[in-house]
Amino acid sequence: MFSYKYINKVQIELSNRCNASCPQCVRNHYGGATVSSLPLTSWDISNIKKTFDTEFISQLQYIYLCGTYGDPLMCKDIIAICKYFKSINPRVVIGVHTNGSLRKKNEYKELAPFVDCLAFGIDGLSDTNHLYRKNTNFSKIIENAKAFIDAGGHAEWDYIVFRHNQHQVDEAQKLSKKLKFAKFNIKKTSRFFNKQHQYTESLDVQNKNGEYEYTIFPPTYKKYINQEYANLKNKSLQTYFKKTCIKCYAQKTKQIYIGAEGLVFPCGWLHDRLYGFETELHTDNNKIQKFINSIGYEKINCLHTPLKDIVDGPWFELIQQSWTNQNRLERCAMICGDNVNMIGEQNINVTYEA
16 A cells, blocks of 8 residues: 555656647647646746655655656756755755756756756657657757756666657767767657557647648567567457556555646556546546545645645545456556556666666
8 A cells, every 4th residue: 555654756747838749748639739628837946845845855765857748847946946855855866857958058057966867858860859859959959968968967868769760779879978978768669559548550740730740650670669569469458457457566666646736646647647638538537537526636636735645545545446446447457457568668777867
């Protein structure tokens, strides 16, 4: 079971705003318009201090600033927040993930002393990165990364492999070494299993008006293919989702996730069941909404209810109980079922720790 006093890792979505429009991100329509149901918001230093007391911060080993819907660098107070966490607990490891194409390079320099790892999602080179990381600028990303690294920061390059960039992996890795990135992480995408939990062979990318722009595909080079796809494609998915033993990774590793609006979940994979074009059509969305309504929105929101009361209260217990009954969440079965681990295969050897 989950217990507040044993939580040693927390993932915080500092903002659900984003400058990019990645086609497989739940926050937009296939790279186009932002979904209308998403309540755009960000944390500020005042709410951070009110929500996370010094005792809780002191017990943490790891703070990961990423999120489901946004980029943490969209949070205007990110430097002050990282500085505050380190002032309370100098030993805590802080990891941040960004597309790197926002804010000014001097801000990356300022961030360097307070972040143990800054991971840049760069999926290609100057002629391909923007095909997935829509609305980003490769030159600006490299400029910001260099500023962070030159200031003594530990930077990692995350590279999601698609068909359109698989031929550039070696060249990108060489560039990462030249720029003195500490690590180059090849990510075998699991994103072609869509938000409806269906395998797709491709994705048509849209513009803001919902018009077709181009199509992206998974990689064809065998060494970059997520092998867990085969495990799922060869199963009766509905039977698997209903019968697999759910072994919650968040529970095992004593971590929790907090969204930009303050909602608390065991992990971000459940948070991404709330908003989104495909997500809101899925049965998980309806189930989670019923769960929330049975307890109360403010009772699972740490901007209104103490974090301890949420983790040790009925909300986490209700989610845990669902793993063993017929009302289980497909998301839990897909991400933490005992026979398939697409996310583990995608993020193999990725730690975001200096």
